[in-house]
Amino acid sequence: MKRILILGGTGEAVSLAERFQALQDISVIYSLAGRTRSPNLPDCEIRQGGFGGVEGLTRYLQDNDVAAVIDATHPYAAQMAENARQAAVVTSVAHYKYLRPAWQEPEGADWIHASSAENAAEKIRDRFERVFLTSGLNDVAAFAELPEVWFLIRSIEEPATPMSLYNYSHIKARGPFKQDGERALLLEHKIDVVVSKNSGGAATQAKLHATQALSIPVIMIDRPPVMGCVVFDNQTRLIEQVRQDL
Numbered sequence: 001m002k003r004i005l006i007l008g009g010t011g012e013a014v015s016l017a018e019r020f021q022a023l024q025d026i027s028v029i030y031s032l033a034g035r036t037r038s039p040n041l042p043d044c045e046i047r048q049g050g051f052g053g054v055e056g057l058t059r060y061l062q063d064n065d066v067a068a069v070i071d072a073t074h075p076y077a078a079q080m081a082e083n084a085r086q087a088a089v090v091t092s093v094a095h096y097k098y099l100r101p102a103w104q105e106p107e108g109a110d111w112i113h114a115s116s117a118e119n120a121a122e123k124i125r126d127r128f129e130r131v132f133l134t135s136g137l138n139d140v141a142a143f144a145e146l147p148e149v150w151f152l153i154r155s156i157e158e159p160a161t162p163m164s165l166y167n168y169s170h171i172k173a174r175g176p177f178k179q180d181g182e183r184a185l186l187l188e189h190k191i192d193v194v195v196s197k198n199s200g201g202a203a204t205q206a207k208l209h210a211t212q213a214l215s216i217p218v219i220m221i222d223r224p225p226v227m228g229c230v231v232f233d234n235q236t237r238l239i240e241q242v243r244q245d246l
């Protein structure tokens with residue numbers, strides 16, 4: 001029986017873990033950062049919390065006899081991705097990255113590209129007044145210096161502490177979302193721009209269809225680059241490759 005470590009935190013990582021776990025000759029450890037209070041979990045061994053950087057992950061891979069590490073974290077979890085890459089090099093453990101395909105800008109849409117949350121905030125300044133901020137609670141602080149702007153924030157969890165924004169309203173909701181609901185939300189709150197990460201996947205894509213239908217622009221925070229590893233955007237092909245290699 002080979003043990004593999006899946007670095008998770010997304011819906012696709014859960015399904016990937018369950019697909020691997022269903023195989024007879026592989027056992028899965030599914031790892032979470034531990035930030036979400038009630039995360040979706042696969043039916044396999046679970047561990048939660050940081051490893052302690054590259055050094056901690058290196059030790060973990062060695063101590064737990066891990067044959068392969070599969071980075072299935074969110075496309076914007078750049079630190080974990082880099083730690084996994086480095087720990088795999090140090091330990092010579094096989095390393096794969098699963099990355100769901102990015103959304104492509106549809107014809108007729110109005111996407112304003114931003115390189116970071118801070119850059120997105122600069123693109124809002126003096127231009128937009130009512131912002132639907134969907135990029136996650138971690139990035140909210142980047143928008144703190146916009147006193148003239150009102151924000152609608154949506155996240156899976158209630159924020160642990162009050163947010164550092166001048167004017168905002170928060171709604172707690174977990175996808176998948178539907179286009180009708182997204183459209184109603186945009187209209188109800190008179191949103192004039194949506195800020196999004198390019199997460200890919202179907203669960204949160206409806207907001208993009210709704211913005212396009214209402215001619216509302218989207219500030220799209222582009223993905224961080226992926227470096228130095230084999231990337232799969234198809235789970236079946238990834239599973240086949242891992243089975244072949246182990």
Ligand SMILES: NC(=O)c1ccc[n+]([C@@H]2O[C@H](COP(=O)([O-])OP(=O)(O)OC[C@H]3O[C@@H](n4cnc5c(N)ncnc54)[C@H](OP(=O)(O)O)[C@@H]3O)[C@@H](O)[C@H]2O)c1
Binds near residue numbers: 009057076080083
């Ligand atoms: N960034 C997003 O927009 C986003 C959206 C949805 C879900 N997520 C999920 O939320 C988690 C945290 O995201 P992030 O952007 O804060 O990550 P990050 O900046 O890349 O990682 C920060 C630190 O959190 C720990 N960590 C992250 N993912 C982990 C995992 N799967 N298992 C164990 N430790 C983990 C690691 O701590 P140590 O250095 O101590 O090992 C890592 O160095 C990830 O698992 C990601 O898949 C992120």
